[in-house]
Amino acid sequence: MMKRIIGAVIILALFGYTIYSVLDTSSTAKSDQHSTSEAPEGSAMTPPNAPKGLKVGEEAPDVQLETLEGEKVHLSDFRGQKVYLNFWATWCPPCREEMPEMQQFHEEYGEEVTIIAVNATATETGGRDKIAQYVKENGYTFKVLLDPNNDANSLFRAQALPTTYFIGTDGTIQQAPKVGPMNMSYMKEMKEKLK
Incomplete structure (x- = not known):
């Protein structure tokens, strides 16, 4: 029993x-x-209490970044151009997934839209040389800039990678940021929405 x-x-x-x-x-x-309405399931990870990104209509912060050759540039240097400001890292699988499509978009529409891929350099283990090698091996010709202290990442509140901001010729954020990888059709759609 x-x-x-x-x-x-x-x-x-x-x-x-x-x-x-x-x-x-x-x-x-x-x-x-x-909580991840802008990103497909499993494409990016965001801490639960992370601050939200910058809003549409806000002026993009004028951050200082570095080229792979070590030259200093400012985001304001690209004022007057439509800009996709993409935050990424070599260790990030969704970032690696979207970069070939970013390259294709750059080759077809680079005259209309400037792609700036901002590497979260402080999170990389191999430093500048590893990033430069990755870019060269994959044949990426869009602008790749380094963020050695992750200042730009913090200012833009890019808590998940990849995150892309869409900046108009007036220097303001004109569309909601995209968290997660972009594809060609999405990039074309955003191109038409920027002024």
Whole structure:
């Protein structure tokens, strides 16, 4: 009799745990869908209490960045151009996924839109040489700039990689930032929306 009672308790406990796990997973998935509405599922990770990015209509902060050759440049140097300001790193799989499409877009529409890929350099283990080698090996010819102290990343509140801001010729953010990888059709769509 005692064995039956213990067996029944164990079965009930396992059944209860299974139901709890299913319900907990379901509610977590729903809350995750709401918190990453701009990014496809699994494409970027953002801390739960991360500050939101800059808003449409705000002027883009004039950050100082470095070229792969070590020259200093400012974001304001590109005023008067439509700019896709993309935050990325070599260790980031979604970043590596979107870069070939960014290159294709650059080759087709580089006269209309300037792509600036800002590397989160402080998070890289191999430094400038590793980044330069990665860019060269993959044949990327759009602008790649370094953010050695992640100042630009902080100013733009790019909590997940990749994150892309769409800056108009007036230097303001004209479209909501894209968190997660872009594809060619999305980049074309944004090109038409920028002024």
